């Protein structure tokens with residue numbers, strides 16, 4: 001059974017920062033799959049939830065993912081720049 005710790009072991013600083021920000025906003029990790037995709041869910045009444053790849057192969061994935069969160073969920077961007 002994989003945990004968030006497995007997903008973050010060897011992850012880039014950008015990925016780690018995203019999960020730090022997520023926890024600060026009340027998001028919780030609900031599942032980690034064998035290919036280290038992480039499903040996280042927010043704590044608002046709409047229960048937004050999204051898959052995130054903890055081992056992104058493309059540069060800028062984490063940055064684009066933040067923009068997606070802002071557009072599609074209650075994510076509040078800020079403080080990381």
Ligand SMILES: [Zn+2]
Pocket residue numbers: 042043044045046047048073074075
């Ligand atoms: Zn939400």
